[in-house]
Amino acid sequence: MLSTWIFAVSSTPKTIDWNVSVCLVMILCNLFALILGRYFIQKPGQGPALPVPKAEVWGTFGVPELLATTSLGHILGAGIILGLANAGVL
Numbered sequence: 001m002l003s004t005w006i007f008a009v010s011s012t013p014k015t016i017d018w019n020v021s022v023c024l025v026m027i028l029c030n031l032f033a034l035i036l037g038r039y040f041i042q043k044p045g046q047g048p049a050l051p052v053p054k055a056e057v058w059g060t061f062g063v064p065e066l067l068a069t070t071s072l073g074h075i076l077g078a079g080i081i082l083g084l085a086n087a088g089v090l
Contacts, residue, residue, distance in 0.1 A: 016090055025080055030074065033070065044060045
């Protein structure tokens with residue numbers, strides 16, 4: 001029983017090391033999620049505004065929207081990076 005558990009722990013697959021390709025995939029996934037959030041968030045501007053000036057096209061895009069969209073972008077990015085690494089593309 002114990003040897004099976006040790007084997008299961010020692011045979012975990014390796015993840016890909018960070019490189020420029022991984023960085024580009026994550027940036028593109030976050031940009032994609034930001035664009036989705038800009039058009040699909042139904043009630044923007046309910047929380048605090050961003051502390052930096054933003055373009056007029058972003059309107060009332062605030063801190064909650066930024067956190068939500070970049071969280072989604074990181075989830076998408078992690079999945080895509082793992083999938084592409086497993087397929088041998090990255």
